[in-house]
Amino acid sequence: MTISDNRRRLRTELTLAEKASLMSGANFWNTKRVDRLGVPSIMLTDGPHGLRKQGGAADHLGLHASIPATCFPPAATLANSWDPGLLTRVGEALGAEAAAEDVSVLLGPGLNLKRNPLAGRSFEYFSEDPLLSGTSAAAMIRGIQSRGVAACAKHFAVNSQETHRMTIDEIVDERALHETYLEGFRIALAEGDPWTVMSSYNKVNGTYANENVELLDRILRRTFGFDGLVVTDWGGNNDRIAGLIAGNALEMPSTDGVTDREIVAAVEAGTLDETVLDARVEELLALIARTARDDAPAPVDHDAHHELAIEAARRSIVLLDNPLDVLPLGPASGRVAVIGDFAARPRYQGAGSSLVNPTRVDSALDALRASDLDIAGFERGFARRDKPSRLLRRRALRLARRSDVVLLFLGLDESAEAEGVDRQHMRLARNQLVLAHQLIGLGVPVVVVLAGGAPVELPFADEAAAIVHSYLAGQGGGTAVADVLTGCVNPSGRLAETYPLVYADVPSSASFAQTQATSEHRESIYVGYRYFDKTETPVRYPFGHGLGYTRFRYEELEAGETSARVTLTNTGAREGEETVQLYVEAPDAAVGEIRAPRELRGFAKVALMPGETVTVEIPYAEHAFDVYDVDHGGWRTVGGTYGVLAGASSRDVRLRRELDVEGEAWTAPGKDRLPHYVDGRVEKVNDLEFGELLGRPLPSPRWPVGQPLTRDDIIAQTRGRGGFAGLLYRVIDLAYALLMALGRPHAANNTRFVLDLPFRSVARMSGGRVDDAMLDGLLLMVNGRFWRGVRQVLSAWRARRRSERVHSNN
Structure with a gap:
């Protein structure tokens, strides 16, 4: 019997309740097991740049200690190496340490695009360029998975800020979505083949990423060809049934059975087709099989790492x-x-x-x-x-x-x-x-x-x-x-x-x-x-910049149909490495067009001894001469005379050659109504022009005023409401200030993180200590019905205790 046949047998023998149970965690880091059929539990744990396996109290914010592990440079640092081979070796070491600790899924790498320098998680991401991001992530994924441990590309998609990250709606036009925010993921999937992908907390154009059919089904699976498992970010589930339908299989961490019961009820009511649930179960069983180990892993050489x-x-x-x-x-x-x-x-x-x-x-x-x-x-x-x-x-x-x-x-x-x-x-x-x-x-x-x-x-x-x-x-x-x-x-x-x-x-x-x-x-x-580069704005240091203790001469650039060749000589007195960066310049440098003047389309890192000369061939990236055509819903090769540039940064171009590319004529839709997108001065874009680009009215950027708070609202919305709601906000804010004053910034930041939690997450991330009935009581309290809410919380707590005693006696 083949592995896939065995998975199908298991799926047919699982009861509806057992299938539903596999769709959420048993605890903070482990999936549920089904002992009757020999379905084991597997462990997922953090580690974009080092294993973070917790042996005691569990959290996903670094509050509690984890076992010692090698702390490699984070993605923001490793990206500066421009060296996929190095990232693969780091990935191999990460995979080896995970395997030695019986971890099946390492939650990384992160490869969200760096949109803004102030994003609090920029250190976990590779680059502002999708080619460099995707190539780097793919290399690390290959390394991790070579050790039988699943890598998890995250966070899909458009996770661009930490402020209100669990409910923020990222409003982005379709072309930018594909050319910038999704392109790195496409490359990472094509070249790295990760076995898991993590959905992001945020909404994308009005729909939570985790239940976004366009993102998870049409793009991730049908267009990008992903055949693995999608896992939520921790506490990142909003509507469990909608998530399953969109393509999310595993919700983490445990919800103490709450969402398992929701799944069973939806199938029994006919609002969830059981074949959808079967597909998600198959994805989890496939992941378990992929990460199964017959032999004990080799011991870790921490000195070598x-x-x-x-x-x-x-x-x-x-x-x-x-x-x-x-x-x-x-x-x-x-x-x-x-x-x-x-x-x-x-x-x-x-x-x-x-x-x-x-x-x-x-x-x-x-x-x-x-x-x-x-x-x-x-x-x-x-x-x-x-x-x-x-x-x-x-x-x-x-x-x-x-x-x-x-x-x-x-x-x-x-x-x-x-x-x-x-x-x-x-x-x-x-x-x-x-x-x-x-x-x-x-x-x-x-x-x-x-x-x-x-x-x-x-x-x-x-x-x-x-x-x-x-x-x-x-x-x-x-x-x-x-x-x-x-x-x-x-x-x-x-x-x-x-x-x-x-x-x-x-x-x-x-x-x-x-x-x-x-x-x-x-x-x-x-x-x-x-x-x-579009606006010719002076910068401190351009993309791709970096110096060394020797110098390199670029010569003889040849621009072919599928690749470019350039000759490089170390003219200094020391051995050194140069990163040759290949940029493609749009016809007429995109003057009068909604297009960047030049984009990174290939690179190679080369080591040379003093006086040594080498000719380097660099393939063009897949979409080197393409734009994403929104009207046709796909990539289009735009014909014309392009510049192929070899240089040491986006502004340090050493050589240039022209290349005629066959393709179709293309003009950005509505270009005449988008003047600031044509000249690149997008800091001047107003509501009308952005709405024109989107093709739809802009949603309100502000929270509704004067409405009761619901499970989908976040705790930060208690600010300024008075009564218990205002007190709750002030207590959290005061705890943050106190921890900062005591010199505990990690704990302080994690305290402030609580403000961005949706109320629904209070129950679902409590490890079973808070159920939905208690949560409804809390919402009554913050919505001005304090004593009624207190009574409901106490009543629900007593009912839960009685239920637990009955369960333990049985």
Whole structure:
């Protein structure tokens, strides 16, 4: 009997109740088992960049400790390597650690497009470009699944902000949806074949992603060919029956049987066809079979994985500036002052569901002290959270004055980047900026080493002697940073996102995370460098930028029908790596068209010895000369004379060749009524023009006023209502402020996360401690009927206790 025959046999022998039970978790991390038929439970757990398996109290926000595991650099860092081979090796290590702990599904990688620098989860995502995102994710997926562990591509789709993320309606036009937000997923599925996909919390154009038939059925399955299992994000179910029909199989975590009973009732009432349920059960059984292990997994070599974490960080660190060639440092550099709290206590990962308990952590300070440099001393320089300290600053300045060069470690602290909250601005902490200004004013060369998972404004950039960006470098980042600074490693990282001069330059800056009910993607296809290059807006560092300690010459670009070839020579005195980036320039550079002037359509990372020359062939991406035609519901090759560009960033083009492409004539529908989409000045788009682009009226961006709160509303909507509702909001807000004051930013951010929970999630994420009857009592309380609500909560609680006692006695 084949595996598929066995699955069909199991499905036919399962009762309706058993099939329904398989559609939700047994607890926080495990699926249910059916002992009668030998259907085992499997474990799903977090880990985009490291295994986060919890042995005790369970949560999905990093509140409780997990077992030690290797903390690799997060996706935002690894993307800077532009090295799919490296990501595959990291994926293999992640899969090996998951397999050793009997984990069947590793919940990652995340590959949502980076729409705005303030998105709180940017550190978990790869890039602002779908090709780089999708290629990177596919490489990691292949690595994870090579160890018999399912990867889970997430979050599908358009998860672009953390503010009100569980109910926010992402309003995006169809062309932007396909060309930007879905294209990375398409590539990851085509090249990586993940066995699971996680749906996102948010709505997309009015419908929750998890019950969106257009997204999960027509696009994900029928168009992209996905044949695996769709799992909710934790607590991400809204309407269980609608989710099943759309294509979601597994709801996590456990709902204590509530939604299982809903499924049984729907089948018995005829509102859910049992064949739909059978299809979802088949998907879960297939996943169980795919991840079954006959042999015990090999033990994990944590030392080897730590070395891989160091290598991954080395290859991802970006040298942003080095105008005076101060770097690399060596014995001839003189006395080196190390200043900045991050040197001793590194920021090496973000917070939330991806918070890994590392097996060890290397600090840059320890690694620098172990090098050949003459370290004059170390000073913290500033308080970790933005608290003024003249004493710390004076001590740092005193050390700098008796040194020949300063290594200044700056960055975003732990409270700035976390799941569940978006950043409030793009600035570094004020105490860090004051210190940087005063140190630079001394006249001693200052080398800035940055840490953080997303762009920041850098007002001191033109005055620094050099700037190195480690991003969030994982547990081996301290060693990697020291190796780059001292020249043991030639930096080869290249930015996977654009660094604006100031946040106001970002096209979505005026509206991002500012509304309550909707998030309007008025910039459409103009995300990241597509906008900045279209409008020729000055930037601090362009997409793809990065320097090294050698130089490369580009020659002899040939543009063929399916690929381009370019000859590259290392003209410097050191071995190094260059990332050759291939851009396709639209006919006439898209002047007068709703189209980006150039887009990344291929890349290759090449290692060369001094004086070595190599010819590199780079295939064009699948849709290199295409646009998504909304009228025809598919991709269209647009004919014309294109420019094929080879360069070191989107603005550092070294060679250009023309290529005539056969295709169809195309003009964006309604172009004459969309002037700001034609010239790219999408920050000027008004309601009328955005509605014209969408082809429908805009929904209200605000929550309804004066209406009772329902299960689908979020706890944040209690604000300003008075009575118990207002008290509930103030208690949560006060707890957040108190935890911040106590120096516990992770717990504080997770407390604030509660405000974005829909009331329905209070019951469904309580592990059975709160049922729907109690929830209805809570809603009575917040809607001004406090004592009636209290009585209902107590009555429901007593009824539940009686039921539990009867069940335990039986």
